[in-house]
Amino acid sequence: MAAELDDTDRRILDELTADGRMSMRTLAERLHISRANAYARVERLQQSGVIRGFTADIDPAAAGLGTSAYVTVNLRQHDWREVRAQLLRLDGVAHIGLLGGEFDVILLVRARDNADLRRLVLDEIQGMPGVLNTRTHLVFEEPRPTMGFGRSRTPPAER
Structure with missing residues (x-):
C-alpha cells in the first residue's frame, strides 16, 4: 500500500533527491518547518519504505564506465x-x-x-x-534527471 504523502513530504523528497547529505537543519530551513518536524517526517518516510536509503550519485564516465x-x-x-x-x-x-x-x-x-x-x-x-x-x-548522452516528487520540476538547488 502506498504511503499518504502531503506537499511537505514531497518537498522533503525533492530536497533529499537533490542532496541526500543535506543536514536536517538545512532541510528544515528550506521547507520552513522545525527541525523536530523534519526529523519526524524523514523517519516516517524511512519507516514506511518511501525512502529506501541514501546513496552517492556516481558519474559513470568519471568512474571509468564510459x-x-x-x-x-x-x-x-x-x-x-x-x-x-x-x-x-x-x-x-x-x-x-x-x-x-x-x-x-x-x-x-x-x-x-x-x-x-x-x-x-x-x-x-x-x-x-x-x-x-x-x-x-x-x-549517447545522459543528462542528469531532475526528478521531482512535488509540484515543482525545478531542481531544489535552483529555486
Whole structure:
C-alpha cells in the first residue's frame, strides 16, 4: 500500500533527491518547518519504505564506465527467475526492469568501452540459458534527471 504523502513530504523528497547529505537543519530551513518536524517526517518516510536509503550519485564516465546502453531481452517465460538471478550477479547491469509488451526485460548496462559492452551483451547476457534474443540501444548522452516528487520540476538547488 502506498504511503499518504502531503506537499511537505514531497518537498522533503525533492530536497533529499537533490542532496541526500543535506543536514536536517538545512532541510528544515528550506521547507520552513522545525527541525523536530523534519526529523519526524524523514523517519516516517524511512519507516514506511518511501525512502529506501541514501546513496552517492556516481558519474559513470568519471568512474571509468564510459559506455552505456539499454538492452532489451526476450526470454523463455518459465526461465525468468533464473535469468533474473544471473543478471543480478552480473557486473555492469545497473538496472533491471520486467516489462509487458514487445520485450520481456530491459537492462541499463554500463561498460568501460564498446569492446567491454560487446563482451557483456554477446558473451554474458546472450549466453544465459533462457535468453532468446537481445537488442542493444547505445546511450549517447545522459543528462542528469531532475526528478521531482512535488509540484515543482525545478531542481531544489535552483529555486
